[in-house]
Each structure stands twice: as structure tokens, then as C-alpha cells.
Amino acid sequence: xxxxxxxxxxxxxxxxxxxKALEKYLFYNLPSPRILPDxxxxxxxxxxxxxxxxxxxxxxxATGGEAEQVLPTACALELIHAFSLVHDDLPAMxxxxxxxxxPTVWVKYGEAMAILAGDALFARAFxxxxxxxxxxxxxxxxxxxxxxxxxxxxxxxCSGQVEDxxxxxxxxxxxxxxxxxxxxxxxxxxxxxxxxxxLMDADxxxxxxLDAYSRALGLAFQITDDIxxxxxxxxxxxxxxxxDRAQRKATxxxxxxxxxxxxHAQQALQDALNALQGFDERAEPLRWLxxxxxxxxx
Amino acid sequence: xxxxxxxxxxxxxxxxxxxKALEKYLFYNLPSPRILPDxxxxxxxxxxxxxxxxxxxxxxxATGGEAEQVLPTACALELIHAFSLVHDDLPAMxxxxxxxxxPTVWVKYGEAMAILAGDALFARAFxxxxxxxxxxxxxxxxxxxxxxxxxxxxxxxCSGQVEDxxxxxxxxxxxxxxxxxxxxxxxxxxxxxxxxxxLMDADxxxxxxLDAYSRALGLAFQITDDIxxxxxxxxxxxxxxxxDRAQRKATxxxxxxxxxxxxHAQQALQDALNALQGFDERAEPLRWLxxxxxxxxx
Numbered sequence: 001x002x003x004x005x006x007x008x009x010x011x012x013x014x015x016x017x018x019x020k021a022l023e024k025y026l027f028y029n030l031p032s033p034r035i036l037p038d039x040x041x042x043x044x045x046x047x048x049x050x051x052x053x054x055x056x057x058x059x060x061x062a063t064g065g066e067a068e069q070v071l072p073t074a075c076a077l078e079l080i081h082a083f084s085l086v087h088d089d090l091p092a093m094x095x096x097x098x099x100x101x102x103p104t105v106w107v108k109y110g111e112a113m114a115i116l117a118g119d120a121l122f123a124r125a126f127x128x129x130x131x132x133x134x135x136x137x138x139x140x141x142x143x144x145x146x147x148x149x150x151x152x153x154x155x156x157x158c159s160g161q162v163e164d165x166x167x168x169x170x171x172x173x174x175x176x177x178x179x180x181x182x183x184x185x186x187x188x189x190x191x192x193x194x195x196x197x198x199l200m201d202a203d204x205x206x207x208x209x210l211d212a213y214s215r216a217l218g219l220a221f222q223i224t225d226d227i228x229x230x231x232x233x234x235x236x237x238x239x240x241x242x243x244d245r246a247q248r249k250a251t252x253x254x255x256x257x258x259x260x261x262x263x264h265a266q267q268a269l270q271d272a273l274n275a276l277q278g279f280d281e282r283a284e285p286l287r288w289l290x291x292x293x294x295x296x297x298x
Numbered sequence: 299x300x301x302x303x304x305x306x307x308x309x310x311x312x313x314x315x316x317x318k319a320l321e322k323y324l325f326y327n328l329p330s331p332r333i334l335p336d337x338x339x340x341x342x343x344x345x346x347x348x349x350x351x352x353x354x355x356x357x358x359x360a361t362g363g364e365a366e367q368v369l370p371t372a373c374a375l376e377l378i379h380a381f382s383l384v385h386d387d388l389p390a391m392x393x394x395x396x397x398x399x400x401p402t403v404w405v406k407y408g409e410a411m412a413i414l415a416g417d418a419l420f421a422r423a424f425x426x427x428x429x430x431x432x433x434x435x436x437x438x439x440x441x442x443x444x445x446x447x448x449x450x451x452x453x454x455x456c457s458g459q460v461e462d463x464x465x466x467x468x469x470x471x472x473x474x475x476x477x478x479x480x481x482x483x484x485x486x487x488x489x490x491x492x493x494x495x496x497l498m499d500a501d502x503x504x505x506x507x508l509d510a511y512s513r514a515l516g517l518a519f520q521i522t523d524d525i526x527x528x529x530x531x532x533x534x535x536x537x538x539x540x541x542d543r544a545q546r547k548a549t550x551x552x553x554x555x556x557x558x559x560x561x562h563a564q565q566a567l568q569d570a571l572n573a574l575q576g577f578d579e580r581a582e583p584l585r586w587l588x589x590x591x592x593x594x595x596x
Contacts, residue, residue: 028452032477033460036452087417092409111390112463115413116456119385119420123451126424130444138436145443146428153421154326154334158414162331165410179330 007288011054017067018053019045021075025128039109039117040124044082047100051221052077052192055214055289059196062276062283063206069135070196073144076128077192080148083121084157084188086114093165122152136199144195151191160184164250172250180250186218193217193286209275213286216271220293223265226251227258232298269294305586309352315365316351317343319373323426337407337415338422342380345398349519350375350490353512353587357494360574360581361504367433368494371442374426375490378446381419382455382486384412391463420450434497442493449489458482462548470548478548484516491515491584507573511584514569518591521563524549525556530596567592 001009022044028037053074057067067074089096089104090111097107106114129148133141150156160183167176193214197207230253252261272290276283299307320342326335351372355365365372387394387402388409395405404412427446431439448454458481465474491512495505528551550559570588574581 030452030457033457033464035464036457036460040452083417087413090410090413092413112388113460115385115388115390116460118417119381120451120456122417122420123447123454123456126447127444127451130440130447133437133440138440139431141440142428142431142436146425149421149424149428153418153425154328154338156421158418158421159328159331159334162334162411162414166331166333 003288003291007285007292010285010288014054014057014067015050017071018050018057018074018078021071022078025072025075025079025124035109035113036117036120039105039113040082040121042108043086043105043117043121044079046102048078048082050078051289052081052188055189055192055217055286056196058283058285058289059193059210060200062210062279062286063197063200063202064282065196065200070132070199072128072131072135073148073195073199074192076125076132076148077188077195079121079125079128080152080157080188083118083125084152084161086118086121088161090114093161132199140199140201143198147195147198148188148191151187156183156187156191157185160187167250170250172255174255177250177252177255181222182215182218185222186215189218189221190214205278209278212275213272213290216268216275217290217293220265220268220272220290223252223261223268224294224296226253227261227265228296228298229253230258265294301586301589305583305590308583308586312352312355312365313348315369316348316355316372316376319369320376323370323373323377323422333407333411334415334418337403337411338380338419340406341384341403341415341419342377344400346376346380348376349587350379350486353487353490353515353584354494356581356583356587357491357508358498360508360577360584361495361498361500362580363494363498368430368497370426370429370433371446371493371497372490374423374430374446375486375493377419377423377426378450378455378486381416381423382450382459384416384419386459388412391459430497438497438499441496445493445496446486446489449485454481454485454489455483458485465548468548470553472553475548475550475553479520480513480516483520484513487516487519488512503576507576510573511570511588514566514573515588515591518563518566518570518588521550521559521566522592522594524551525559525563526594526596527551528556563592 026037026041026044030037056070056074056077060066060070085099086105088094089099090106096104098104105117109117129141129145132144152158160180163176164180164184190211193210194207197210229251252264256264269290273287276287324335324339324342328335354368354372354375358364358368383397384403386392387397388404394402396402403415407415427439427443430442458478461474462478462482488509491508492505495508527549550562554562567588571585574584
């Protein structure tokens, strides 16, 4: 069985596990107002790779734990990802109408509700981090809280999106492009891997190796996203092909061309695999995920 | 010396303490992008009552602690308040141009930056809650995290703002008005008081008394805000007089008239004072703050 089939077999039960937990965590039996939880669920429960929760679970397994032990944090990471997409899609930001082939939250529920649904998803994520204390020592939960909050704010996602917006429609340097991606998407991917390592009380060499792995993985994903945006048909990626280029957003393909971008993605994959050399077979899913980052078709 | 003078004497050093801490917590020595921390500071460091941090400090003192022991959490509460104002002022929400007599964040920095500055302030607040673990046992920090996150999301601020927007321009029932205010502003005021009580490891009767105090206080503040919006001149409240009424927002004065609203505010003050009967003189500042809620002029 090749790595793709083994990864698929690995992902199926874990995605189902995460989806069931997300469904539970986003169920609100409230008299009013229904529209807010509805918009939060719409933003989160539709199709999605569940990459961040899966990375969180795979890193827990690689460091001797199992999915159940990190589930609240895994789901918190997905809610933060969903929150960032809802806000990024807004008219004042990227003005996107489609996401995963469906109307974006602001198109379906209006701008005000999209802003508030994003805010409420972000708040819910931090409730789930508190919930993690059912499974982990509170001092580990506090370290995880700090890691994830930092990855979401000025030292992570928010600054990445600001820099992206400031450079829209301009040619950017490689340094700026790297800044955008290590912050906008890389920081939360890194936090997804490292939060489990913290919760599992991994030792310093393991933390450091997973840090290197997660940085290479984030880069591999982003370069491949840019390549797919340039080359894959609309129905495959759920948004119009070349839409990032059409908006003249900073991309690796705009900077280097498709072929050089592919070579960079392969290098990032090698870096990710090298970082995991000290890990045993329990880290195989992390290795498959790195391959998947580069060799997927959507 | 009457309570007003004693409150003023109480507030001066504590506001300075909070302002200095906020300045420190919002200082970022980053190469780029400067605009994000600038917008965050603009949203937070301009004039403000610092009500939530002061309540957090006063509740710590009433339960045997002191300001220094709860400062990160006190500042986190102010950042969450600032975040909520930045988002509420957006064109898609309340479309406010002035706040405390100054251009709102979106007017000064643009809509995209206002959305992101709000998000980044919210993220920074949770970093500060993690920072609280320098002063408090981590299990207490995790309880505080849960309390504050819940007060910010579906069970608090976000639902209050949703209900407010859904009812804009309509006559509302007293039940709806109470829902809006207990969620939109009441929940975070309650969390400001109770977070300290949790961090100070207050016993169950004290927690329950402070819960009742904080609910009555939140009501007193909101009713008085509505009265001032109706009756105070623009230069006193920093926004055009009657602007909430002009937008036909749900207010206590619209529902009951100014005189009955004043009687309700007085009743809320009595409820707040009654809740504190079991506390000694260290709770005096909480009592002055309740009086201030109702008897202030802006």
C-alpha cells in the first residue's frame, strides 16, 4: 500500500472524530439569536481538510499520545482557522464570494454577522483551550494558550494578513512573501504541531525537531497552494482559477514562476522529512502529511 | 471627604498603573507592519475610563489581594473591551465615526485594518491571560480563561451585539433589552469582577455575592448610559447627543422614559450595595464605583 492510501486510511477516522467533536462544540441550545451559531456552524462544518486538527492529533501520536487527549485543542485550532477565513473573505479584506465552492459567510449572512461570527468562533476557540484542562495539566494548557494566542495575533496571522493587504497589487520581494506566509498561515500550522508536543510534555529535542518540521510543512503547503491556484481548474479548488493572480496578490508563482516554485516545494518537503529523522514509525502520518502538502491536486 | 473625592483619589494611581501596563503590553518592536500595532494602540491608549481593569483590581482588593497580582488579566479585559468597540464601530455594524471625541479606528486606519486591529487586540488579551500564570496558580488561570472567553462570545458580547443589530429600528420588549445589555456589556463587567475573585481563590459565598454585585452594576451602568445619551450634551459624552435614539437603537429611555429609567438605575445601585453587605471596608471602592455608575455626568 503506498503512502497515499495509508494516509487516506489514517485520515478517515480522525476527520470523522474531529467533525463529530466540532459538531458538539458548536451546538448551542439557545433561545436567541439563532443566526450567530448558525453562521458559526456554516463557517466551520462545511467541507474542509481539517488540516490543523489533524496535525495536532498526528503530533500527539508522534510524541506518544492519542487523539482523545488533544481533541479540544485540535478543535480550537480549526475554529481559529475558520475565524480567519471568515474575516479574510470580507469585502473590506479580500472580498471573496466563494469558499470551498459555497457562498462565503458574509455573502450568506451579511457583513455584520460575518464579523461577529468570526469573533465568536475566536472566543469559542479559547473556551476549548480551557476545556483542554480536563485532559492535561493546567500549566501545559497555559503554555498552549500562549502559543496559540501568539500565533493568531501580531506575531502571527493578523500581521500576515495586514502585510498581504498592504502589498496587494504590487510586486513583492521574496522576504516580504516569506513574511506574509510564515505569519498568515505558517504560524497557526506551527502552533498546531507544537501545541500537542507541549501538551504531551515532549522533551526539548523533540520540540525543536517538530518546530523545524512545522515550518517546512507550512512553506510546502503555501507554495503548493500558489501553484494550484495558478494551474488547477475552478471545480477542483473551489474558487476561480488564477483568482489570487487576478487580484495581483503576492504568490510564489508570481515571484519565481511555476517550475522554480515546484522545486522550492520539493526542498521544503525534504526539510520536513529530515526534521523527523529522530522519530519512529509513530511519526509516519506526519511524513505522509508532508508528502501530501506537496503532491496533492487541490 | 465625600465618596466622589475618595473614589477620585482611589482611581488616579490605579488608572496610571493600568495605563502604564497597557502601554507596555502594546509595545511591539517589530520591523513591519507598523500600522497594526499603531491601530491597536490608537484603539486602546486614548482616553477611556478603564472601568473593567479598575473593577478587576477593586475586586482583587476586596478579596484580599492587590493590583499587581491581577494586572495582566485586568489589562486583558481592557483589550477585549477595546476590541469590541473597534468592531462595533465598523460601517457594517453601528457605523460610528466618533468615539470619545476622536475618529473611530476604521475612519482613521480603514476598515480592513480596523477588523484586523480588533482581532489582534482580542488575541493579545489571551496572551495576557497566559501571562497571568506568573502571579496565579495555572488552574486558576484556566478558570479565568474560560470565564472571560465565555463572556466574549456566544454567551456574552457577540450575542448581545447580534441581538442589538437585529432589533435596530424596532420597538423592543423589556426582555429583549435586558438580553442585549446583560450580554453586550454586562457579561464582560461580570467577568471583570469575578476573574479576580477566582484568581484570589475567594470562597463560594464571596463569589456569589460578587456575581450579584456585578450583575446589578452592569445594569446600573447601562441604564445610566442610555439616560446620558438622551440628556447630556455632545462635548460631554464624546458623541452626538441622542445618537442612539436617532439610530433607533434599543434603550431604557426609549422603553420607559427618562424618569422611570432613573428609578431603575437607583434600584440597581441598591441591589449592588446590598450584595456587598458581607464585605468589609476593603470593598469600599466597589461601593463607590456602583454610586459612580449611576451618579456620573458622562
